[in-house]
Structures are given as C-alpha cells and as structure tokens.
Amino acid sequence: MHQPADQQAAVLTCHQVWEEMNRATDGGVLVRNFSRRIAMNRGFVVETALFPREALDAYSSYNLGQPISEAQQNTYFSEHRGGSQGDYREGIEAKIANVVDCLARFPFSKRAVITVPNNSNAPHTSDADAKCLREVHFYLDVPQVNADSKSKKFILNATVLMRAQAAEIFPKNVHFVGRLMETIAQHLKIKGALAGSDNDASDGKDVVSMVEIGELFYLATTLVSVRW
Template identity: 40%
Template sequence: MSKEPKCAPSKNLNGGFPHFATAKELYEHILEITKLGGELVVRNFVGVIEDIRPAPSLVETDLFPRGALEYYTKKNMGFDYTQEEYDQWQLAERGGEQGDYREGMQAKIRNVIDCLKKEPLSKRAVIPIPFNSEGSETADWTNQGQNKCCRELHLYLEEGKLKCTAIVRMQNANIFVKNIHFFSTLLDYVAKELGVELGEYTHWITNLCHDRTATSC
C-alpha cells in the first residue's frame, strides 16, 4: 500500500445502523425480514457491511451460482463477456434492464479514481447509475431501463480507507447477492488503483421486497 491518503475529519453516523460482518450475514437478514413475500415492502433499510472484499462478498444461491455472479459482475463492470456466457447465465429472473449498470461504467470508474487521486477530500466521487444517455427530465416510470434499482454509489476516503454508501431505490432480497458481488468488485478495483485498503460499505434501501413478485419493482 502507498502512503495513507489525506482524509477529512469526520463523524460517520452509520454506527447507529445494524452492522454485519460480511455480505452473507446481511443477505440472510434481509431474507428473514421480507420472508412474507408478495407485496410486503420494508422501507428505508440501512445496513453496514464491515468486510466488503470480493471473496467474502461472493454468496452463492440456487438462483445465483458462482458462474452467474461472475458473469453479471463482468457485464456490469463493462468488461468483455462471450455470447456463450450470455446464453448460459442471462435470465429474466436474475434481473433485467433495471439491474443492467454496464453503460458508461468504465468511464464512471475512471472518474472516481481521478477524483480521489487528485482531491482525496472530495465529496464528488460518485458513480451515478440511471440516465446515462439522456437527462432525468425524461423520467418515465414505465421504462424499466430508466428505473435502475441502484441509483448512486458514493465513494469517499475515511480513516485512510476507501468506503462507500450505496443509495438503492429497490432491492429484491433474493437478488442482493448479484448486486453486492458487483459493488465489492468495483470497490476493490478502485481501492487498488488508489493504493488503499477497503473500509466498510453502507447499503441504503428505500424499498426492500423479497423477490420480483412485488408490483412495479
């Protein structure tokens, strides 16, 4: 690791939210609190994952075996993938346009790296997700591609580590493992480029449902 970056003095109030050692514990928790399924919505859930490294953030399920997780992360990171991988792993049940974050992602990642290298005190290291091709004045609730589940990732340097807060419009508990594998991979990539360790990750969800059977996820 390189010299510890300059960090702003801070008071992080996420200490008041539930903390989970890894993504697996948070996943099990949100499955439990949404287990009634159907139209049940848990509002404004916030959880903090203390170890967001990629290895402990790989949580396999029946819906998302390792191959599926790695494919979707590769796709959302903007990396190349094969037609064979697409045919094997792409399924509507695993999320459609709402969970496709690929467009412009490499440029967005380069932007936050540049930001935190040049100005480590910055509050502008943000990865916005929706409206890549057009402005938000075109917002259309019927367009799944515009209504991305994750809205923004806010990256910041604190206590010499790279930390992140995600703002999530909609989280289906059974799809969380796909999201968190992607986010952890992205954060690990940025941390290595900055030469810093990964710190905690805060996951803020406005609407939390069990699965995609809920209306207008």
C-alpha cells in the first residue's frame, strides 16, 4: 500500500493528491486502500487534458441535478471520462436536502450521509449500477478558536468512500465532491439565516448560519492509473 508515514497526516491540495496518485500508479501499479486528507478550502479544480474546466463544470452540474445543454453533453460526456459508472444524478437533489435537513436540525449529527448506489443488489454485468463513488459522509466541526463563542462558525468537512479510482478520473470526482460540499454549505447558510431570524426557532440551540467548506478525507479501495 502506497502510504508514506510522513504523509499520512499531511493535508494536501487536490492537485498534490492527483500528482501523488500518478506517481503511485506509474507503470501500471495497483494500489489498495489509498487515503489522503485534502484541503478543499484551497480549491478543488484540477484541470487536465482529459478534463478541461468546462468538462469539470458540465459533469458536476449534471451530477448535482442541474440542467446542462445537449451541446455540453455531446462535447464533454464520454465513456472514457466515466460513462454510466460516474453518473450520480439519480435522486441527488433529495439526498442533498436530506443532509441539509439533518445538519440544520442536528449540527453534530453522525447521520448526514449520501449513499450513491441506488441498487443494493446490483448485477455485476451492469456498469450503470457499479458506481465508483459509494458514499459521502458530511459533518460540521467548530474551529477551536470559536469553540466557546455563542456565534459559531462551522466548518463542513466530509469523508468520501470510493470503490475504485483511476488517477486520470480523480479531477472529475474531487470536483463533484467539492461542488457538493459547497452546495450543502450554501443551503445550510440559508436555512440558518431563516432560523436565526425566528426567535422561537433557535430556542438556545446552535444555529448553523456561518458555514465554510474545509477538509475531505478521501479513501479509494483500489487505485489505478487509467480507466481503460
């Protein structure tokens, strides 16, 4: 397993993790249980020849349930870039709403989870059911400097579990998770602002109105170089 001891606790940028993935899988090496801590608040756009910025935006918008044009799909969507295994759109808006509701009502809940595969007993011949991204766990933390403050700033962190990851596809996956974290944080700010304006709603409880995205703990069971 490619897990240098001096880097286990390091918080890296998305680009640094992508570069490390490429080094680790150079020559066709297969890596098991690859994990890293990623600073999502330092940016999550990793542009490559396979994934220019426009392709990243198109895929993430689609997987977040947002409309994209037919021209965007024709230009940027392909089997090489992930195909049906990288299609996470089904039910995603309801899943996001569920996480937002959970964290808005119970800021320190351990149950704010998005499960991507919608078929728990998928046939192994179906690529559409063999999603690479399996689960994303979301949790709110309070910076130590604000721990005793009545007006708390929350940090939205997450853990992502990947069944498999090709290093060349990582830019698309981490961009989607980053956009997902931003979307949830924004919805929490809106709900928190509404709750904070209602004197009865807060009732002395923590109101989640100041939220920033923070860190992603990334785990891939199997890491390879390329999808093909």
